[in-house]
Amino acid sequence: MLSDFYDAFLGYKNKGKKRNIFIVLCFALIIFAINSFNNTVLNLSVVPFMYFLLAVVGFSGNIYKKIFGTFIGMVVLMGTELIVVGALSITSQQLIESSMMYEPSAIRLTVIVKIITLMVFAVIKQFVTKEGTNMDGATFMLYMVLPLSSIGIMFSIAFCNIDFGNVTLAKYCLAIFCILLMAGNGTAFYAYNRYAKLCMEREINKRTVLMQEMELENYKKINQANDKYMELLHNSNHYMRTVYGLLEQDNKDEAINIMDSVLTEYEEGELIEYSTNSILNTILSEYYDKSKTNHIEFNIFVEPGFNIECVESKDLVAMVSNLISNAYEAALKSDEKKIKVQMYMQNDGSFIIIKIENSFSGEIVRQGDRLLTTKKDGNIHGVGIESVEKVAEKYDGWVSTSWGNKSFRTMLVLNNSYVV
Incomplete structure (x- = not known):
């Protein structure tokens, strides 16, 4: 989600998808290794620097924009966790009694945090993405129904004191479907972004074809004008002899008529x-x-x-x-x-x-x-x-x-x- 936000805010340095995926995965593994130490001081000091380093290595933009983007990313990632933890701590005893400390419940909590994070990033991206790739207001509100309903469902499960007892299969099914629900939320937004990019590419292709057609029409007119000039130049010797003969015979009117018609042809063949x-x-x-x-x-x-x-x-x-x-x-x-x-x-x-x-x-x-x-x-x-x-x-x-x-x-x- 952070790399996708960076892409909207800064833009990838390299257009090669494989290279970008490799860079993101490398940083993900490094951050995972840092988190495995379970050291809060280490996390708070090193992880933000790694996020900034990711912006420097993988994305374009000046250094100030990268610092600002990293700051926004950190606020979203850490802020959503604090909001959820703060909200859930009010009923901590209930959460303990309803098995929130067991693995499936921990997964549900993680899924809730990540969906909220996805929503916040999606909202911010609406204001930083280029025109043509972001959603209009009405479409964005329709898309927000999915993550909002997902969060409501997950919070309801957490607060309803549902006890699955020894039905282990039900717990794991719930965890799996929570993960799929989160994936569905993310997929909905990415599907729209993909569709918007395809529409943008198609529009660019249309404009390119239109410009080429107009340029081709202009070249045709130039060629037609050149052909007409060549024909006039070829016949000019005959026109001059005819006019000269008419003037010798003192037939000025006929000579003027011929010259007028020749000048008219020159004007009609002119491309301005x-x-x-x-x-x-x-x-x-x-x-x-x-x-x-x-x-x-x-x-x-x-x-x-x-x-x-x-x-x-x-x-x-x-x-x-x-x-x-x-x-x-x-x-x-x-x-x-x-x-x-x-x-x-x-x-x-x-x-x-x-x-x-x-x-x-x-x-x-x-x-x-x-x-x-x-x-x-x-x-x-x-x-x-x-x-x-x-x-x-x-x-x-x-x-x-x-x-x-x-x-x-x-x-x-x-x-x-x-x-x-």
């Missing part, structure tokens, strides 16, 4: 790198192309040095795609058909600002805190912004909206965690 983030480039390029196809005026400004690397790929796609998609859908149905996107840093890079302004037709109304539109295909802005707000909270951010004069404005502000 808006920022150093390939995912952001892909999203902006996609909606820029769609806007151009549907005759929407799409102006994009990304400040040089704009840095959004602190935002995870999945969250970046969710926020930016939602906001620009909403703006695109609204502008497509509007009369003016305009979208303006601005991305920049503020307060020496402490905040990431994304402003989006788009034209819209129809009246926007509220339903509680949610935005709606009076058009039949409503919810243009409401659903998307609600989703973005939930993701923005993860980065200590917020979303604000305003509208007027057939223009809808959205501003997303995120805290840049990369700034120290």
Whole structure:
């Protein structure tokens, strides 16, 4: 339990499970050897040092964090024993009369102490483990029903003066099932932790695949642009000769038409790198192309040095795609058909600002805190912004909206965690 607490509080130095198990077992044997001397002074002086040495050898983190972790571990281990002993000493005579001094009863007492210790460590771990691996409050309370009921059962057995007489088999069965009950308590928490880690790994894999897909899409656009440039360069000699011939014939209008079409092809084949983030480039390029196809005026400004690397790929796609998609859908149905996107840093890079302004037709109304539109295909802005707000909270951010004069404005502000 202590090593599991260290793992949550500090983290193993080495990811190899066999090596970590070997280290923990070695220290367990050393502490067992120390306890076998039955010397209180030796235990109180050497065992805490061994716990600290375990933190130093097997776990990462600075020395102060290891000292603090050892101190917390010792308080939990020793404190739970003192609490149980203090509680049971009130009825010590009853415990003696009910065979608490015999081996099965001693095992029951040990099991009770260890389950309480497990519970205390579990509570502390809720506050020190990383987000995504610890339980939410409701789930944690449900899991706590098992150890609480186990302790209640064991205390009831201890205080009910149950006398098994000479039925030795019943005593040993009780001891065995007490041990299994304690193991069940521990297994329940470890099962959840294992499940949470698997979910976290699956989420990381999804984000990796998503990022690769976005990067692949960006590379495809780059290749398409390069192919188009190569084709234009190949044909440029023919264009120049044709234009030269038309000018010799004083056919300026036809020559200008050809040059305009060539310049248009160059512009269409151009791939703009808006920022150093390939995912952001892909999203902006996609909606820029769609806007151009549907005759929407799409102006994009990304400040040089704009840095959004602190935002995870999945969250970046969710926020930016939602906001620009909403703006695109609204502008497509509007009369003016305009979208303006601005991305920049503020307060020496402490905040990431994304402003989006788009034209819209129809009246926007509220339903509680949610935005709606009076058009039949409503919810243009409401659903998307609600989703973005939930993701923005993860980065200590917020979303604000305003509208007027057939223009809808959205501003997303995120805290840049990369700034120290």
